[in-house]
Amino acid sequence: GSWSVWQNFDLMSRAGAAGRTALIEEGARLLGAAPDDCSAANSQVICRGKSISYGHIVNAGNLSRTYTDVQLSSLLIKAAKDRKLIGSETQALDIPNKINGVAVYGIDATYEGMVYAKPIVPPTRYGASVKSVDDSGAKNVKGYQQTLVLEDPSNTVPGWALVIADSFHAAQRAERLIKVEWNAGPTANVSEQDILNRGYELIAGRKGSLVVEDGEVDATFAAANAVFTQTYTTSTVLHFQLEPVNAIGLQKDGRWELHTGNQWQSLILPTLAQSLGVPVEQVVMRTHLLGGGFGRRLNGDYCVPALLAAKALGKPVKVVFSREDDSRFDSPRSASVQEVSMAFDGGEKIVGMQHHATAGWPTSAMVPGFLGTGTNGEKFDPFSINGAEHWYDVGAHRVRAIKNDLANKTFRPGWLRSVGPGWTNWALESFVDEVAHSKGIDPVALRTQLLSGRGKNAGHAPNSVGGASRMANVLQRAADKAGWGKELPEGVGMGIATTFGQERDMPTWSACVAQVAVDKASGRVTLQKLTVVIDAGTIVHPDGALAQTEGAALWGASMALHEGTEFVNGQVKDVNLNTYRPMRMSDVPELDIEFVDSELQSVGLGEPATTVVGPAIGNAIFSASGARVRHLPITPEAVKKALG
Numbered sequence: 182g183s184w185s186v187w188q189n190f191d192l193m194s195r196a197g198a199a200g201r202t203a204l205i206e207e208g209a210r211l212l213g214a215a216p217d218d219c220s221a222a223n224s225q226v227i228c229r230g231k232s233i234s235y236g237h238i239v240n241a242g243n244l245s246r247t248y249t250d251v252q253l254s255s256l257l258i259k260a261a262k263d264r265k266l267i268g269s270e271t272q273a274l275d276i277p278n279k280i281n282g283v284a285v286y287g288i289d290a291t292y293e294g295m296v297y298a299k300p301i302v303p304p305t306r307y308g309a310s311v312k313s314v315d316d317s318g319a320k321n322v323k324g325y326q327q328t329l330v331l332e333d334p335s336n337t338v339p340g341w342a343l344v345i346a347d348s349f350h351a352a353q354r355a356e357r358l359i360k361v362e363w364n365a366g367p368t369a370n371v372s373e374q375d376i377l378n379r380g381y382e383l384i385a386g387r388k389g390s391l392v393v394e395d396g397e398v399d400a401t402f403a404a405a406n407a408v409f410t411q412t413y414t415t416s417t418v419l420h421f422q423l424e425p426v427n428a429i430g431l432q433k434d435g436r437w438e439l440h441t442g443n444q445w446q447s448l449i450l451p452t453l454a455q456s457l458g459v460p461v462e463q464v465v466m467r468t469h470l471l472g473g474g475f476g477r478r479l480n481g482d483y484c485v486p487a488l489l490a491a492k493a494l495g496k497p498v499k500v501v502f503s504r505e506d507d508s509r510f511d512s513p514r515s516a517s518v519q520e521v522s523m524a525f526d527g528g529e530k531i532v533g534m535q536h537h538a539t540a541g542w543p544t545s546a547m548v549p550g551f552l553g554t555g556t557n558g559e560k561f562d563p564f565s566i567n568g569a570e571h572w573y574d575v576g577a578h579r580v581r582a583i584k585n586d587l588a589n590k591t592f593r594p595g596w597l598r599s600v601g602p603g604w605t606n607w608a609l610e611s612f613v614d615e616v617a618h619s620k621g622i623d624p625v626a627l628r629t630q631l632l633s634g635r636g637k638n639a640g641h642a643p644n645s646v647g648g649a650s651r652m653a654n655v656l657q658r659a660a661d662k663a664g665w666g667k668e669l670p671e672g673v674g675m676g677i678a679t680t681f682g683q684e685r686d687m688p689t690w691s692a693c694v695a696q697v698a699v700d701k702a703s704g705r706v707t708l709q710k711l712t713v714v715i716d717a718g719t720i721v722h723p724d725g726a727l728a729q730t731e732g733a734a735l736w737g738a739s740m741a742l743h744e745g746t747e748f749v750n751g752q753v754k755d756v757n758l759n760t761y762r763p764m765r766m767s768d769v770p771e772l773d774i775e776f777v778d779s780e781l782q783s784v785g786l787g788e789p790a791t792t793v794v795g796p797a798i799g800n801a802i803f804s805a806s807g808a809r810v811r812h813l814p815i816t817p818e819a820v821k822k823a824l825g
Contacts (some may be wrong), residue, residue: 308366309340424472512595676800
């Protein structure tokens with residue numbers, strides 16, 4: 182899952198304890214009592230029968246207490262049994278304004294004197310330049326002002342033009358009549374198949390970072406009695422968040438301001454400063470609510486044209502992307518190629534495993550300081566290989582991560598809800614299922630056997646106490662809840678998968694059983710039910726946790742059965758809902774979601790269900806029909822082909 186709760190649980194708990202201590206001390210002073218004789222409850226400080234409200238203390242007292250880091254770390258935090266808010270149903274205070282129209286999202290924001298701008302996106306992400314602009318056909322559009330060709334020192338938006346108008350609709354109408362001729366970049370003819378083919382080449386080579394290198398892998402495989410190998414692929418996936426990206430750029434009081442919705446402000450500020458040619462201290466971001474982020478707004482590249490236009494025009498400029506612009510300029514989840522293999526000794530025991538994965542790396546493109554270093558000294562993108570360093574006992578173990586350089590040259594790969602585990606777990610859990618069936622072992626039994634919780638898989642405090650045994654627990658619980666092994670109608674099957682979410686250092690133990698029906702004649706898959714069990718440690722807000730998991734599970738199902746696009750001539754093919762097809766309401770299955778009751782470290786819930794659903798569905802399709810599909814999304818055509 183994402184980091185917010187995991188990183189801030191202890192910090193916010195200590196902040197609360199510090200506030201409680203300060204209120205008790207000041208409340209005691211106002212009541213003429215000793216702090217040791219006082220307690221805090223229900224927004225009051227109570228001292229031997231007398232009480233004073235927090236509001237009165239704030240209004241009449243002197244709350245000036247400060248704490249050093251050492252003092253904060255020594256504060257006593259409530260025991261789990263004494264908690265009153267954590268784990269209980271409380272009202273989410275942001276909801277009313279979000280449903281009655283009061284909340285202001287980036288697309289709602291305005292600024293006095295601003296003009297609107299709509300991008301004209303070039304044919305390639307990198308290396309394009311404008312040769313000519315003919316706006317003669319747009320000059321009769323009411324509200325059209327001009328077409329601005331951007332010069333970007335940061336190289337974030339090379340070859341861009343902006344249509345400037347009094348309103349977005351005028352800019353949109355004018356843009357349809359403007360003719361721009363470009364010098365395209367070097368990836369103008371790149372296709373999805375080219376990117377996948379490059380992945381196959383890289384997998385076959387020996388380059389890359391050894392993220393895991395445990396034991397004598399080469400010797401183990403050379404001496405193996407048998408080796409089982411499969412290859413898995415995934416298509417490019419768009420974020421397609423509800424609100425297309427947008428931003429207002431302006432200069433005020435000697436500083437540049439950017440008004441937008443964004444997920445990682447500090448990441449883009451240096452780029453904004455570079456594009457303007459000013460120190461980063463002169464750039465400020467005013468953040469509005471997001472109409473969906475899911476990782477797209479971690480990358481603030483869409484902010485650059487707003488500030489460049491404001492600088493060029495000397496006035497506030499609001500850049501609004503159409504849905505098609507947003508899709509073309511997205512930082513999509515990269516297509517991927519993976520090869521997974523297992524080695525077996527003469528007694529059919531698993532003695533080794535290898536997992537090689539290649540895709541575009543978002544971290545190398547946007548924050549290379551976050552790259553990890555493999556055992557061979559080569560860098561890797563943790564967000565493009567997380568999930569492959571699993572919790573199974575497999576003997577000698579190698580995980581190799583390889584950047585697909587063609588993908589990174591063609592587009593800017595992005596972080597999309599779960600990032601790497603969206604494809605690594607697809608390969609891993611499909612492969613484990615295939616091994617189980619090839620050996621005549623029940624898929625739950627094989628996983629349970631491999632989740633011993635010994636050695637490096639025993640876990641450690643505070644984040645992964647219990648290790649693989651907790652994964653085995655959610656696996657068995659999901660199987661029991663779903664009725665694993667029960668007789669099902671012809672053409673209906675169950676599949677299971679398990680994962681630990683986004684990162685091994687912050688595992689969210691997750692398991693899913695998918696039940697599907699497969700029409701062999703058409704290849705059509707109907708997703709009937711998803712049973713999901715998650716151990717995320719302490720659940721802070723049950724309703725919020727449920728909402729996160731529901732949304733994650735449904736998006737995982739959407740990417741498994743529906744969502745995906747391809748690159749054609751250097752750009753994504755599907756740019757609107759006429760051809761890009763997320764899950765529809767009629768596709769939504771029955772959901773049965775359960776959280777393990779726990780007082781352990783609270784971890785993330787944004788991603789885990791997204792990563793576990795896809796392989797569970799793929800495994801269920803095999804169970805229902807015998808069709809083993811190794812590519813996402815799983816289309817009816819692919820199912821029919823797999824059936825032969």
